[in-house]
Amino acid sequence: MDIPVKKCKKCHEVLHSCKLQCPICLSDDLELTTIKGEGTIYSYTKIHTAPKQFADQVPYYVVLIQLDGLNVTGRFIGEDVQINDFVVLEDIKNECYYFKPVSN
Template sequence: MELTAKHCTHCDQIHSHDKYHCPLCFSEELEERQLSGKGEVYSYTKIYAAPKQFADQAPFFVILVHLEEGLKVTARYSGEKVQIGEKVELESIVNRAYHFQPAMSKTAF
């Protein structure tokens, strides 16, 4: 279980996985980099009417996580309730979907 992204060795920026060149400097020298899996909730929504394959799991949260490294990823959230700015960390990756949980140590800003 690991969260990875692409790191541009030319301009030192982190980009999401689907990039084949750096959108900032257009370098193709991207290397795989492991991320901490920690971040905070940037936005969220609660899904009541889920697609058929997830219907038995509804309602559930889908959150947008602002990772420490600066990227944002969409993920499922396993907590009971969620707030904007809440600290979260990667719990698992299931069928290429990220699942986040509340961070263990809730450090203040």
């Protein structure tokens, strides 16, 4: 599954889709595109105490994923997570990315 992003037409920086201006060159000439929703886990944390709307889902992992040109935060679908694990985007719900591990 691909992730919608914006790309600066001036300096080619890849940005989150909600951005209105490039933080590198300050251009507002951005184009909508996509990148592959696959990458490696850079960091993670396990949530044991969550806000009320997520309390029934604890414990769960929040992961920082290094994609091609962009880092994103999302939820990990699985029980065991390790730094440098390869993951793919499974779903996007309520602007949250859900990643699952890739089986070897």
